Amino acid sequence: MKHIIVISAAMALLLTIGLANAKDFEIIKKSGDYTVQIKIDKNPPVTGENKMDIVIKDAEGKDVTEATVVVDYGMPAMPGMPAMNYKAKADLKGGRYTSTLNFSMSGAWTINIKIAKAGKTQSVKLNVDVK
Numbered sequence: 001m002k003h004i005i006v007i008s009a010a011m012a013l014l015l016t017i018g019l020a021n022a023k024d025f026e027i028i029k030k031s032g033d034y035t036v037q038i039k040i041d042k043n044p045p046v047t048g049e050n051k052m053d054i055v056i057k058d059a060e061g062k063d064v065t066e067a068t069v070v071v072d073y074g075m076p077a078m079p080g081m082p083a084m085n086y087k088a089k090a091d092l093k094g095g096r097y098t099s100t101l102n103f104s105m106s107g108a109w110t111i112n113i114k115i116a117k118a119g120k121t122q123s124v125k126l127n128v129d130v131k
Helices: 002-020
Strands: 025-031 034-040 048-057 068-075 084-093 096-103 107-117 120-130
Touching (some): 025 120, 034 107, 034 120, 048 068, 068 096
Antiparallel strands (some): 034 048, 048 096, 068 084, 068 107, 084 096, 107 120
């Protein structure tokens, strides 16, 4: 009986350590001359609030800090449920744009990051599976 308790405790400890060291959801995408690094604080993203950081670099590798960044995200319509579409402004903080996405339910979501600078708009699209 003691062996079962010790083994169960060891497994619980390993699981806790594994969850504590889980990395953010991270992806790097290209859009025109921009390289866009996107991080979401939970991996996988979860129902409710998720913090997003966006770092934008130009063709020379310099941070883009004078853009207006908006995050459109949504879930397509399904039987018995209309499409859900949300918009979140991303604010510049310390060289990165930050935003909070509030996923209302689990499932497949699309995220479209719009970067507007000097009258030109670039977009980065990605899909996430919210748990």
